[in-house]
Amino acid sequence: MKRLIPSRLIPISLWDDKNMLLKLPPDIVEVYQMLISRYDLWQLANSRNPKNPPTGGLTQEKTDEHFAQAFDGSSARAQLALLDPKNELAEISNDIIVILSGNKVSVTDAPCGAGAAAFALLANIAELRRNEVLPRMPLDIFMVGAEISEPARKYAQDILVELRPKLEAQAIFVEAIFREWDVTCSLSNTDLIQCITQRVMDYNKRLLIIANFNGFLEKERKRKDAERQIEELFRHLSSTDNSMAIWIEPNMNRATESLFPWIFKKVKEFWSRFVIIKLESKLEPMPLNTSTEFRLPLSDSNKSSVRLSIIPINLIRSRK
Numbered sequence: 001m002k003r004l005i006p007s008r009l010i011p012i013s014l015w016d017d018k019n020m021l022l023k024l025p026p027d028i029v030e031v032y033q034m035l036i037s038r039y040d041l042w043q044l045a046n047s048r049n050p051k052n053p054p055t056g057g058l059t060q061e062k063t064d065e066h067f068a069q070a071f072d073g074s075s076a077r078a079q080l081a082l083l084d085p086k087n088e089l090a091e092i093s094n095d096i097i098v099i100l101s102g103n104k105v106s107v108t109d110a111p112c113g114a115g116a117a118a119f120a121l122l123a124n125i126a127e128l129r130r131n132e133v134l135p136r137m138p139l140d141i142f143m144v145g146a147e148i149s150e151p152a153r154k155y156a157q158d159i160l161v162e163l164r165p166k167l168e169a170q171a172i173f174v175e176a177i178f179r180e181w182d183v184t185c186s187l188s189n190t191d192l193i194q195c196i197t198q199r200v201m202d203y204n205k206r207l208l209i210i211a212n213f214n215g216f217l218e219k220e221r222k223r224k225d226a227e228r229q230i231e232e233l234f235r236h237l238s239s240t241d242n243s244m245a246i247w248i249e250p251n252m253n254r255a256t257e258s259l260f261p262w263i264f265k266k267v268k269e270f271w272s273r274f275v276i277i278k279l280e281s282k283l284e285p286m287p288l289n290t291s292t293e294f295r296l297p298l299s300d301s302n303k304s305s306v307r308l309s310i311i312p313i314n315l316i317r318s319r320k
């Protein structure tokens, strides 16, 4: 398989090949630092406990903790999926690049938190365009960020306000709605789906991002309550072509041994008419994994590891 962006073409602002070090896009770093200062979160950011990373939640306190301590790791994980500098994720990087290369794209990030995954993908595309690795074709994004925490939605909105001019300089135009969503509530899910589908016909490509949801679904044992809503999201976003989802998790047992096998089983038994897991071989589906280190954007010299497990999902309908 030919890589659209082989690692030698990744600019040094995003990937230091010699030290195998990922760097968040300068625009994300600048905006993140600005908001950490604006909301007086430096102390919280500097008191991380790597053994017990925050997973967010409804309150301002939980949201602040997650934003100050995990936004950068979530961004790095999405960036790793897009750039795949070690070439370990088969076609995923190519698929994301193709879908975000230009034209009109509907992007749903659910749960979005402060938008780390979606914003990281867009800021990376902008940085690749700035460095003339990708062409600057107009890219119109209709982004729906779905999230239960109101303070997290506010952070996402604040980030977009700061990021927007930098994206627009690279011909990336984002219209975004950040809306309340409870994955365990069928009506809340209906509202989200209506919000997306009212506009989706104007957009010829669709990308659904589900990132870092294992804490809620597995650790808090909410998978059963969420199952029907996740199925509905997949079904309503499915199409006859140009619709994909990426499910991004840290490479940990809860994701690789529990959450992802559950999805594979669901697809095999019930969802195969609108979900296809892209397989490298005819063997059983497996998540793809990669890892590296990334430079922490809130410190000058520190780095941390980022471990990614991902499944690429085509939301393509079949007749069977």
Ligand SMILES: C[S@@+](CC[C@H](N)C(=O)[O-])C[C@H]1O[C@@H](n2cnc3c(N)ncnc32)[C@H](O)[C@@H]1O
Binding pocket: 054, 055, 056, 057, 058, 066, 070, 071, 074, 110, 111, 112, 113, 114, 115, 116, 117, 146, 147, 148, 149, 152, 181, 182, 183, 184, 210, 211, 212, 213, 215, 216
């Ligand atoms: C670990 S964070 C991931 C957020 C984001 N995807 C990221 O990568 O930064 C999990 C998110 O799930 C949200 N969440 C918790 N319960 C939820 C629910 N019932 N419905 C929707 N989202 C929920 C939390 O508020 C939190 O923002």
